Amino acid sequence: MYPAQFDYRRAGSVDEALGLLQENEDAKLMAGGHSLIPMMKLRLAQPPVVIDIGRLDELRGISEAGGSVRVGSLTTHADIAASDVLAAHCPVLAEAAGHIGDAQVRNRGTIGGNIAHADPGSDIPPVLVLLGASVHLQSPSGTRSVAAGDFFQDLLMTDVGEDEILTHVDVPALGAGTGSAYLKFEHPASGYAVVGAAASVTVQDGRCTAAGLVVGGVGAVPTAVDVSSLVGTDLSDDAIAAAASGLDTEDPIGDIFASGDYRVHVGKVYGKRALAAARDRA
Amino acid sequence: MAGVLGTSIKRREDPALITGRGKYTDDLQAADMAHAAIVRSPYAHARIRGIDTSAAEALPGVLAVLTARDVAAAGIPGVVPVGWLLPDLKTPAHPMIAADTVRHVGDAVAVVVAEDRYLARDAAERVAVDYEPLDAVADVVAALEDGAPAVHEDALGNVAFDWEIGDRESVDAAFASAANTVELDLRNNRLIPHAIEPRAVLASYDSSTGEMTIHMTSQNPHVHRLLMTLASLGMPEHKVRIVAPEVGGGFGSKIHHYADEAIVGLCSMKLDRPVKWTATRTETNLTDAHGRDHSTHCALALDAEGRITGLRVDTAAAMGAYLSTFAPAVPTYLYGTLMSGQYDIPAIHCHVTGVFTHTAPVDAYRGAGRPEATYVVERLMHLAGEATGLGPVEVRKRNFVPADAFPYQTQVALAYDSGNYGPAMDRALEMIGYDDLRTEQASRRDNGGKQIGIGFSSYIEACGLAPSAVVGSLGAQAGQWESADVRVHPTASVTVYTGSSSHGQGHETTFSQIVADKLGIAPEAVEVIHGDTDLVQFGMGTYGSRSAAVGGSAIVKSVEKIIEKGKKIAAHLLEASAEDLEYVDGSFRVAGSPDRALALGDVALQAYLAHNYPDDLEPGLSATSFYDPANFTYPFGTHVCVVEVDTETGSIDLLRYAAVDDVGNVINPMIVDGQLHGGLAQGIGQALWENAVYDDSGQLVSGSLMDYAVPKIHNLIPFELDRTTTPCPHNPLGVKGVGEAGAIASPAAVVNAVVDALAPFGISHIDMPLTPEKVWRAVNG
Structure with a gap:
């Protein structure tokens, strides 16, 4: 060591x-x-x-403007978990941050470091993909943003260039009638997610108008599940289970604790449970 | 002082430890101290073609790079010995530093000493070892197969020993006439001890005196000194002082004598400078002696009334690449002898094959053989409850050794001195609300969803390995007594020098309670010294739940001698006859004349002044005792675990854990509860999470805490504890021992609970650890 x-x-x-x-x-x-x-x-x-770069205050903080929440890359997990702004606009991000490590880890670890490292068992990436967040990068030649869904490229690989710094993420606020949830199946040794399921559903007049499900821990990068079949339904348990069972990844990751096949199975179960929890909160 | 024994006095050790002021080995600094880093084999099995140390030696600040060649050149014995010899045991040499062959990942091949520890690590990476990789075998069953790679040329078929106890013929007869039989193939998973403080050593050799002081993480400094001097370094025993400063947990892993500590000692001798080494967590996982790792076939025969008529056990027990200090004793005399459990079993046979594998050695780890035995017996009892229809409670009660049958001679050598098993079971049932739980279980089975299960473990433990002559006849190369020197100072405060060596157990608190009770003084007036071979007379150390029963009894013997001598001094001063004196509440007084009395202080002062003193008595008021117990002690109890199983994912939640233990008289209830909590955490950890996994090439794939799951507080639940009290009849305190009970009882309780929950799925066994995936796969065929 x-x-x-x-x-x-x-x-x-x-x-x-x-x-x-x-x-x-x-x-x-x-x-x-x-x-x-x-x-x-x-x-x-x-x-x-x-x-x-740990003392660059310009990269720290959470603010809301124009229907979007900006989270600076040096914002700690503890600050995200405790944020009133996020609780109001993107509660699922705060929920996921509260699952990371322990209090000491959350007090030191940052969202920028977390997603730049891109561990497949990390709690934040599936939530950012679910929410359609954009990741902002700065280099000597200027700034650019990339959609979270494109940012994570492979195991521990992201779109950050060698000359770039991750400055912040912009997270669209969840609309009215939207419930969201993050459910974690924790690895007993590492505390990382064996499976982390992030889900959201929007309900108007008793019918689902939008739904999303992204599962971490199963593949090298967050796996989006097509749950569009839920739109127009009343989000019955059966409809949710059928939608979540669409989780598929070509090359699931595995370790001595949980094989790839098993992770896919748990991803479906946790996807179902996360969708149901989101429904109950909508 | 009355009321001291049996009281939850706060641990006097804790203020320093919890404020970070405890001094552990790695906290110690010596002037001119250098640092060692050990170069280890990345292969499980390889021939060493050559070692090029020149690049490491070329780094500025590197003081030495030593290999097996330097061990040979030093003219020292240079080996790591085994301390328990079974008949026909194969004892291949275990060199301090591997010379031509490495036999497990982590085997030491060289050591670098440098001015700082970072430099030492950098230089260690520059030692170029030319390996010729060879086939390896890490699995205990695979190692016994024909054509398996040989770990040692002189151990044919990788067999280290072939051992049996009991009567095979009478067991065969019992099975032939049985009304019911149950059988099971099981694995007892390999565990890594994971003391929070890694092993560490600071060796300081001084050529001007020829003396060496070694501060190290030790549970038994005198035993370490003996093995270190005799087998490894070849120094005279009286020239070596071993000190165990604060030791941050051991669980057995700091009993054993390892190559690393000897290597650092050699470095200090070569350089004539203090040298420190502290294991990294990775090194700890690769080189600390592991625990368990059995593959077992076992079977139980019962008659038509559900009474056990025979037990058959056949176990392959991994020894690892070399025989660690007490390794051969663990799966034999600490395992086969426990097979009667709490039950009256007329015929038992246990056969054990000790097996070399290309892995870290396996040796005593919290419970050491007894958890493995309890797991076998209690898993079979669960199956017997199912097979006979009696259920887990009645089948146990029907077979308990009756309370009036003690002392009870088992069929596997041990003679239980005392016991009363029914009340512990009854109390556990009452605590857990057994009937209500069964009602809830039935309703859940009807309704589907998460299932609950109730698991029992009625365990027996054998603590305080004894007596010395018997364990010697069984192969121990050490005595099993304990020593105490109790010194009353002229002002009547007391210092106790104990051969036990605390590494978290709270000896300083509990031993002061013993002396305070016996001498009628305040516990604060008693200091307890341990863990230093220069300060303390030879002692055996702390392991096997022995310190209260053996070490505490030695202290009592010394106090009794002091009181006897004090009576002679007081009789002289009071002009009375010593036979007429009694010692009450800290005073020597003439029986029947309580105003003719002298306080302990008056007598102690006169013992050192010797101005007005009996002619035939030596001055001073101290006494040394070496207490060799007549027998083991036999704690017992019944534990009940309640779990909830998510059959959709295989996840297990602990709902309840009730433990009723009988550890004899209790000195400090809080410390006893704390020992149980820790033991339960480890046993539950074995059942649910912990697993040392080697792949087929012998790489440890659970080598870090990212992959090896030790229990954390949020994984556990509040434990519900109670006790019955059946004092040990053969030691003066009536105490038995508690350090290992939790780890011994709990794996079977947890697994029985999960299997009970899954009975509707036709599941009768799942091997530990019960990971969600294994459970899920069992549920889904």
Whole structure:
């Protein structure tokens, strides 16, 4: 548990951090450090330079404007879980953040670090995909945004370029009549999600007008389930179960605790339960 | 002081520990201290073609890189010995540093010493070892198959020993005439101990005196000194001091003598400097002796009334790559001898094959053989309840050794000195509300959805391995007594030097309670010293739930000697006859004349002044005792677990856990409860989560806490505890032992509960750990 030799640089601004990224090949950005440092201690990651962006207050905070909630990349899981703004507009994101690790992890870990690391068992990615969030990136050549559904590319791989910093995510607020839920099947060793199901349904006059389900932990990236069959129904248990059973992934991940087949099965069960919980909250 | 024994005095150890002021081995700093990093095999089995240390040695700040060649050049014994010899046991050499062959992932091949620990790690990565990988076998059953890769050339078929106890013919006869039989193939899963504090050592050799002080994570410093000097370093025993500072848990893993501590000692001798090594968590998982790892076929024969007539057990027990300190005793004399459980079984036969595998060694881990035995017996009793239609309660009650049958001679050597099993079962049923639970279970079975199950475990434990002559005849290379030196100071405060060695158990608190009670003084007036071979007389240490029963009894013996001597001094001062004196509430007084009395302090002061003193008496007021018990002690109890099973996912929720334990007289109820809580957590952990998994090539795939699940507080529920009290008849305190009871009883209770919940699905067994996927697959055929 001793990392290899590395240099440490602390950035005072986003621009300085971008400059340090340019100057140092293979450098790694560190926010809360909760993914990077364990990898370094196991020597699975041996970056020559660590650029600490953890004190860039400009990247921290939660605010709502124009039907969308902006969450700065350095916002901690604890702040997200406790956010009144998110509770009002995107409660499922706060719910998922409250499932991450323990209180100490939530006090240090950040949403930007979490999604940039892109662990398949992470709680945040399926929620961002469900909500249609956009991820905002900045480089010396400007800024760009990418849809959460396109951001996660593969196991531990994202769309973040080598010269880019993840600055914030924009999360569309849930509309009236919408219920949402995140249900987690926790790994007894790591505390990560074996399966994490994020669901939302919108109900008007007793009928479903929109529904979504995204399941984490089953595939390398969050798996969206086509639950459009629910639209127009009264969201009966049978209709929900049928919709959730559409979960499919070509190459499910597995470990000694839970095989790929089993994860797909639990994904269907938890998808069903998350949809039912969302219905009950709508 | 009256009322001290049996009182939940707060642990005096805790203020320092919970405020972070406890000094553990890794907290210690020595002037001029260097740091070691051990280079370990990444292969489960390989030949070492060569080792190139030059790149490591070239790093500035690297002080030495040692290999097996340096061990040989040092002219020391250089091996790690086994401390329990069975008949025909194969004892292949276990070199401190592997010379030509590595036999498990983590086997030491070299050590780097550098000025700081980071540099040592960096340099260790530069040691280039040329391995020729060989076929490996990690599974205990696969290792016995024809053509399995051999772990040691001189252990044919990977068999370390072939052992049996009981009478095979009478068991065969019982099965031939049985009205009912049940049988089971089971695995007892391999566990990694996971003490929170990893193993660590700070060895300080001083060539000017030829002395070495070793601070290390030890449950038994004198035993470690003996093995370290005799077998590994070849130093004279009196030139080595071993100190166990605060030790952060052991569960058995810090009983054993490991190569690593000896390697660090050698480094210090070579460099003439203090050298420290602290295992990383990864190293801990790869090299701490693991626990359990059995494959067992077992069967029970019953007559038409549901009385057991015979028990047959055949077990393959993994030993790992080398025989660890007490490894051969664990699946034999601590396992086969427990097979009678709480039951009157007229015929028992247990056969055990000890098996070498290309894995970390297996040795004593909390319970050590007794959890494995309890699991066999109590799983079979559950099946017997089903097969006979008697159910889990009645089949047990019908077979309990009757209360009037003690002392009870089992068919597997042990003679139970005392017991009364019915009341513990009855109390457990009452606590859990058994009849209501069965009603709820029936209604859930009718309605579908999540199912509940109720599981029992009526266990017997054998603590305080004894007496020495008997365990010696069974192969132990150590005595099993304990020592105590009790010194009354001139001002009547007391220091106790105990051969037990606390590593979390609270000896300082409980032992002070014993002395306070016997001497009629305040517990605060008693200091307890342990864990230092220079301060304390030879002692055996703390393991096997022995410290209260054996170590505590040694203290009582010393206190009794002190009172006897005190009576002679007081008689002289009071001009009375010693025979007429009694010792009451801290005073020596003439029986029948309570105003003719002297306080302990008056007598103690005179013992050291010796101004007005009996002619034939030596000055001083202290006494040393070596207490060798007449027998084991036999705690017992009944545990009941209630679970809820989500049959859709296979997830298990604990709903209730009631434990009624009989550990004899209780010195400190809070500490006893704490021991039970910890033991239950570990036993439930074994049943539901913990599993050391090697793949077919011998890689430990559960090598980190990301994959190996130790129980966390949010996984558990409040435990419901109660006790019955059947004092041990053969030790002066009437105590039995409690450190392992929770871990012994609980795996069977949990598994029986889950299997009970799933009975409608035709499920009679699932191997531990009961992961949701396994349960789900069982439910879904």
